[in-house]
Amino acid sequence: MHTFLQHNPTKLYFGKGQIEYITKEIAKESRVLLVYGGGSIKRNGVYKEAIKQLNAIHATVFELAGVEPNPRLATVEKGVEICKEEGINYLLAVGGGSVIDCTKGISAAANYEGEAWDLFTQKAPIESALPFGTVLTLAATGSEMNPVSVITNWESKDKIGWSSSHVYPTFSILDPSYTLSVPQDQTVYGIVDSMSHALEHYFHRTPNTPMIDGFIESLLRTAMETGPNLVENPQSFEHRETMMYVSTTAFNGTLSNGTDGGDWATHRIEHALSAVYDIPHGGGLAVLFPNWLDHVLEEDPSRVKQLAVNVLGVSPEGKEEIEVAREGAKALRAFWNSIGAPNRLSDYSIDERHFKAIVEKTFIKPGVGTYKEMDHSSVLDILKRSL
Amino acid sequence: MHTFLQHNPTKLYFGKGQIEYITKEIAKESRVLLVYGGGSIKRNGVYKEAIKQLNAIHATVFELAGVEPNPRLATVEKGVEICKEEGINYLLAVGGGSVIDCTKGISAAANYEGEAWDLFTQKAPIESALPFGTVLTLAATGSEMNPVSVITNWESKDKIGWSSSHVYPTFSILDPSYTLSVPQDQTVYGIVDSMSHALEHYFHRTPNTPMIDGFIESLLRTAMETGPNLVENPQSFEHRETMMYVSTTAFNGTLSNGTDGGDWATHRIEHALSAVYDIPHGGGLAVLFPNWLDHVLEEDPSRVKQLAVNVLGVSPEGKEEIEVAREGAKALRAFWNSIGAPNRLSDYSIDERHFKAIVEKTFIKPGVGTYKEMDHSSVLDILKRSL
Secondary structure, rough: OOOOOOEEOOOEOOOOOHHHHHHHHHOOOOOEEOOOOHHHHHHHHHHHHHHHHHHHOOOOHHHHHHHOOEEEEHHHHHHHHHHHHHHHEEEEEEHHHHHHHHHHHHHHHHOOOOOHHHHOOOOOOOOOOEEEEEEEOOOOOOHOOOOOEEEEOOOEEEEEHHHHHHHHHOOOEEEHHHHHHOOOHHHHHHHHHHHHHHHHHHHHOOOHHHHHHHHHHHHHHHHHHHHHHHHHHHOOOHHHHHHHHHHOOOOOOOHHHOOOOOOOOHHHHHHHHHHOOOOOOOHHHHHHHHHHHHHHEEEEEEEEHHHHOOOOOOOOOOOOOHHHHHHHHHHHHHHHHHOOOOOOOHHHOOHHHHHHHHHHHHHOOOOOOOOOOOOOOOOOHHHHHHO | OOOOEOOOEEEEEOOOOHHHHHHOOOOOOOEEEEOOOOOOHHOOOOOHHHOOOOOHOOEEEEEEEOOOOOOOOOHHHHHHHHHHHHHHOEEEEEOOOOHHHHHHHHHHHHOOOOOOHHOOOOOOOOOOOOOEEEEEOOOOOOOHHEEEEEEOOOOOOEEEEOOOOOOOEEEEEEEHHOOOOOOHHHHHHHHHHHHHHHHHOOOOOOOOOOEEEEEHHHHHHHHHHHHHHHOOOOHHHHHHHHHHHHHHOOOOHHHHHOOOOOOOHHHHHHHHHHHHOOOOHHHHHHHHHHHHHHHHHHHHOOHHHHHHHHOOOOOOOOHHHHHHHHHHHHHHHHHHHHOOOOHHHEEEHHHHHHHHHHHHOOOOOOOOOOOOOOHHHHHHHHHOOOO
């Protein structure tokens, strides 16, 4: 194991009716910026619920609506402007990972005088941030309990992941009933995204981490059991509940305690891909991840084999290690396809045309991959396998 | 799942050399009460290390040495007296669970004007506590990252578990190398205690908790793989490391998120038993737990069967559910015996003589058992099975 600090400051309120804790967490008469997306929270009643709680503490509420699925720098800047003009002292994100990521961006940049983009590209350090809470309406990214955010600069077509210990949510409300109306495609992408986070954690190279490896395997098995049931019964509170807790746990630090953190190359490639094509993040991951497995197992099949046997139901009997690993990659692709995730880049009408740009954007920050360090040709290989 | 709040305020610094973080966590020139046990920390160098860090922040250090294996009220009171007389503002526990539990008692009672025992028996509410950190030297109780403590009133022979959100350690240093010199019997009791905590969590009655159930099973399998290796190679840093992280995780809240918290009847019975006989807690648990399993499976074998199959390596093929469950209880007893834990009460020369008193002390607080609610006759049955 590596040395590590285990400490997550976010208070997670999980379960039906927990939204009431907003009134305990946000100080009376705060000046709150409410951040949300395309308006689904108005249709499903969550907006009204949140406003009710904010009224109860006599908050002065400002709004930033219309945060995009891949949240954009321009929207962050709009939020920062409101914060500065209106003296906002608390942010409340109501939505999925994109809304929360955008709120993290605003919270960091509101305390900074320069360009927000400089903070996300590490040109300037993040030294403080406005406090914020979240009300989650989509089980997917885990942003509700971690210090990570992804922001897209639409002008330069750069999508960048960044993190800072200052942007942990102070609290997050996870009420599974708020996810009952999530559309089928978003539900599927959420399952893929959560599983990808667990998979990226799994591909570390730290010796002697049996318990955490077992936790990751257990989380993945739970997602594979629950995923198909949820897709068949999207109105099931129990399945929504399971996936909501799975997705938060997949990326809140639990799965990286003592490891090198895992290999996030697939996320890096997907960010580059969806910066160029604006496709859903979960869809991009579903296409890329099995091909990343196929790429790395050629060099070292051991870990993919372990995944195949312990999680993906592949029998190792009488087979070479590499054969078992290959069947594992195939089984993961088949599983995701079975719940409705895309199979190939051509499902999005994507061809080789912009591969060079995608490869370059993958390396927008140096160091891609740790289980297997990637160079330009390995990223290109994965993209080609994904055609 | 039940609704729950997931938030553990303790900062866990895990790994070699982490003791240096004392200087970041305790304010300069603090007045510190250093709490420790029988002096093993002087032999293995941990005392010297801790003092070095405290000197670096120019702390004024007072000492409370000699905390007993089952820490006593009288020792807590001695600590409280020092705190009040010397204006202590920070406590540092260096030792195992007993030292930490004693420190929790001191930290709660130092801010209280009445009798300390009233706080532990819930006659008076705990409204604040002195902050404290811990340096762990024994992997067992999990006290280093939870709000729970057990104190024995030696005059009345009552041993009571209590908890308060005010007595989470502010930080805990977990350096596995500090456990390399733990004697064999303590090592074994630590394995039993950690596994018991996980087992007690496992016996909840909350539906739809597949991921957490899987986490518990994974933790138990890790303990069963590592335990025998550690007992054979007590100088192995890697095995110490694994068991140290297992024991903290077994009782830091991770395993009860969303469940009813599990069934702690065995711990309650053991506390009564070791209040009367002053035997090692882990030894008492090793005797009692398989008999608790045998007792409850007669009524409902389903969960014991699941444990038997998923953790204890029992094959269910062609067997009745109750048969598989019985083999599970037997397998747990056999495993603990194989690493050197006691088998029966007679190993401690304990007979029926004081059973009545033990049963009564088990009910010192009302409500024993949730998976199966116990009455006096069921506790007596478990004790008789343990003879």
